[in-house]
Amino acid sequence: MPPIFFTIQAGVATITLNRPDKLNSFNREMALLLQEKLEECAAAPAIRCVLITGAGKGFCAGQDLAEVIDPNGPGMQRILSEHYNPIISHIRNMPKPVVAAVNGVAAGAGANIALACDIVVAAQSASFIQAFSKLGLIPDSGGTYTLPRLIGWQKASAIMMLGDKIPATLAEQWGMIYKVFSDDEFGVESNKIADTLSQMPTKGLAFTKHALSYSMTNSLEEQLLLEDELQQKAASTHDFNEGIQAFLEKRAPHFKGE
Template sequence: MQPVLFTIEGGIATITLNRPDKLNSFNREMALLLQQKLDECASLHTIRCVYITGAGKGFCAGQDLAEVVDPQGPGMQRILSEHYNPIVTRIRNLPKPVVAAVNGVAAGAGANIALACDIVVAAQSASFIQAFSKLGLIPDSGGTFMLPRLIGWQKASAIMMLGDKIPATQAEQWGMIYKVFPDEDFVNESKKIALTLSQMPTKGLAYTKQALTYSMTNSLEQQLLLEDEFQQKAANTHDFKEGIQSFLEKRAPQFKGE
């Protein structure tokens, strides 16, 4: 059974983490295959949105601990440098929107990989857990970077140290994620978001994504200069011209992602 399922339909690449018997916890094979599929998403012009979810009851329970304690396993340093860090970097550098559709528990690296995505939605029964402290570890996969910026220093510090289980509804109220849907509506509603994104001006969305990433470390002056640079690039795209023309002609735009 492939640990990562991959399909393309209507401009949407769906990536499904597929170790349901392990709540989709990561081993080396799954981590490397996910990187490969993210590279494919970046290279194919026909893909205009990426939708990441989990098979079965969970989104991703983080690292498969059996691999950590295996004397023949990759070891912690390689797990971070060759598995999780490249995954997070690929998600943030991907010039297309990435939707995390959290269908169940997202724990440890699974939670932080979800939070690295551009739009995070969750089923009502889903939850987020920074499980690292209960193993004597620190949050990784960009968690110490993303989470304080999403919910503030105090809440991030508390849930990372205490390892509290945060229900999806609480995560939405805190601003950790975008939206929660009832379980029975989750797949349809989350895919509607991906469909909407896949029909929008892809290059403009990519510049927006880059600008948001740079804003985490830029000064205001640097960010204003960056906005000027990216706005000029966006104004030279086919989709900008189509957006203006469709507005003047009072019709729905037909964006091509160009």
């Protein structure tokens, strides 16, 4: 079986991590294939939203440790520089929304890949674990950047140092993720979010994503200038004109992602 399932339907590309017997932990093959699929999603105009989920009981248990200790394996430095860092960059630079549909445990790099996505939803039975400290490692895959910005320094520090298992419901309460659905409703509801995003003004969403990313480091003055720049670009799109016309004509808009 391929380590990733990839489907496109009605503007939504679904990437399913597919090593269920290993809780979808990453090896080099899966990491490189995920990068390839993310590049494909970024380049294809017909794809207007990306949904990442996992096969079986888990979302992603992080790195397959058998590969780490393999003397013929890529080694830790290449695992970070060639696997995880490019994955996070692809997600954050994707000019369209990326939804993480966390169907089960998300641990280590798996948790931080999910948290790098624009919208994170989870099944009620899912959980998030910063498992690095129990191996003598530090959180990677952007975790030390993303998590404190989501839930604050104190909670992020405690989670990362203690390696606590955070249930999905608590992750939602803390603002770590957007929403939790019951296990029965999870598949339908997460797909509904992706479907909705795929019908929205894609370029406007990309500009919003860009602005949010820079807001983490910009001063207020720098952010106001960026908003000015991006708003001018958004106002020149087909979808802005369509939205205005639809409003004036009192009809539902038909956005093209252009």
